[in-house]
Amino acid sequence: MNEQSNRQAAGTQQHFAERFGAHPDGVWAAPGRVNLIGEHTDYNEGFVLPFAIPHHASVAVRRTVDGILRVAGRQDVAGHGAVEVDLARLVAADGVRVAAELPGWARYVAGVFWSFGQSSREIGGLTAGYEIVVDSSVPIGAGLSSSAALECAVAVAVDDLANLGYNRRDLVLVCQRAENEFVGAPTGILDQSASLLSEAGHGLFLDCRTRVSRPVPLALAEAGLQILVIDTKVSHAHESGGYGQLRQACETGAQILGVPALRDVGVGELGDAEAVMPGQIFARVKHIVTENQRVLDVVALLEAEPFDAAALGELLTSSHVSMRDDFGNSCPEMDLAVETAVAAGAHGARMTGGGFGGSAIALVKANEADAVRDAVVRAFAEAGHAAPDVFPVLPSAGARRVS
Structure with missing residues (x-):
């Protein structure tokens, strides 16, 4: 502790x-x-x-x-x-x-x-x-x-x-x-x-x-890196309707494709999937299928020694673009946080969590963390948004008795 x-x-x-x-x-x-x-x-x-x-x-x-x-x-x-x-x-x-x-x-x-x-x-x-x-x-x-x-x-x-x-x-x-x-x-x-x-x-x-x-090694400090959390102050709640609607869209897509879950669909099958379902359902399916592949790609990167921070950042940003354009669970404040962080020098950034608000993360060089944070805070002020809370996090231990 x-x-x-x-x-x-x-x-x-x-x-x-x-x-x-x-x-x-x-x-x-x-x-x-x-x-x-x-x-x-x-x-x-x-x-x-x-x-x-x-x-x-x-x-x-x-x-x-x-x-x-x-x-x-x-x-x-x-x-x-x-x-x-x-x-x-x-x-x-x-x-x-x-x-x-x-x-x-x-x-x-x-x-x-x-x-x-x-x-x-x-x-x-x-x-x-x-x-x-x-x-x-x-x-x-x-x-x-x-x-x-x-x-x-x-x-x-x-x-x-x-x-x-x-x-x-x-x-x-x-x-x-x-x-x-x-x-x-x-x-x-x-x-x-x-x-x-x-x-x-x-x-x-x-x-x-x-x-x-x-466990997958996430040796950020050793690589001179930090992950910044950008709390946009746009509150979200899982029990609200948006999350459930996205889940229903995924279940509908799996039913149309005749698979137990979207886990069973590969990236190479997306062309066939697009031909048999409504456009919005396909967009939700596309995010899940490509996101699964991105997870596997990130794990492979992290288990390589040393891992490629730039490549990791590209995958993070690609994930956010997928959520913004295909899954539909981003928001203007989140997009601004991601775009500003990348423009200020972050290797990559993405929304984290269920969406419709909440936080983004940015993978940054440790010696550039303050500059990225300041750029995001400034961009939010210029856009008239509430000031975000930006802070670093490190991978920590799970639940335990502490006293």
């Missing part, structure tokens, strides 16, 4: 004592993520290459015996105080109905308990009772997976305290189900996998069909 992480954990622990009048049993943390490349390929059973970032959600947790889940945010998120839920009712309930009764941030916490309860394992440890204080340094709505970070922190804490015996890959599915079926966001497994399975200094190459993953 870095100094910022230590301070956050200590602050979460202190707030727990102030809120609940006792010490927590421990503090657990799970990181947000940057997706280096592989956007919307996860729910198409394709390939992704995310990495965990230093920003993380932390939860201070104490197990009790009264059957009540009590959750409070350290920053009193959205003006809500502690939220209380009867755990026996929660784990046996219709998830959508209960979720509608909770404030947004608390849904992710309660959703993890509900998802655990849907498994066939003994649920006594889930319904004992829990007090939880939540804190997070992952920017909300920035496309850095603040929701998955919170889910994963809660999942590893509950698994530890209730001795549920889940492995990390099973916890990925627990957290995904919480987000899909409880919160109502139709995401794949990318975010939760990055938060739970990442290793420091590496990306996570994940086959979303087989769920097989492996």
Whole structure:
């Protein structure tokens, strides 16, 4: 853990004592993520290459015996105080109905308990009772997976305290189900996998069909490089309609082509695909098929020694062009961030995350990072946009107990 992480954990622990009048049993943390490349390929059973970032959600947790889940945010998120839920009712309930009764941030916490309860394992440890204080340094709505970070922190804490015996890959599915079926966001497994399975200094190459993953060296500092996150301040939410519409378009394309998922379509088959489907559906299909190939190309580059930073940058920018022109999930602020970063000297840049706002990333020489950041900030001011938040990130470790 870095100094910022230590301070956050200590602050979460202190707030727990102030809120609940006792010490927590421990503090657990799970990181947000940057997706280096592989956007919307996860729910198409394709390939992704995310990495965990230093920003993380932390939860201070104490197990009790009264059957009540009590959750409070350290920053009193959205003006809500502690939220209380009867755990026996929660784990046996219709998830959508209960979720509608909770404030947004608390849904992710309660959703993890509900998802655990849907498994066939003994649920006594889930319904004992829990007090939880939540804190997070992952920017909300920035496309850095603040929701998955919170889910994963809660999942590893509950698994530890209730001795549920889940492995990390099973916890990925627990957290995904919480987000899909409880919160109502139709995401794949990318975010939760990055938060739970990442290793420091590496990306996570994940086959979303087989769920097989492996670490891929991402030696940025050694190569004199940085990845800058450009938070455009255009907020997005996975449970909003745009994400679901894109997913439906991909499923329609796969049905027309008679394949289980777009993972099964190669770049060389796109000409035939274009002839049998509506133009917009084909455009969505084209992005997924070419994006899968870009992921494989990036992994091959990173596993070469030394890797070609210019070639990597070209693939990142090509990914953004594909999202902008074919997938339709960019926005003017995002396009400005990418175009300005590249014009200012970045090797490449792209939107990261589900789209319709959020963040871009730029691969830059470390000694040029300030110049790229300043150019982006200046361009946003000249365009009349809200000032972006621009900061570097390094590949970090996955979810863990920190105290």
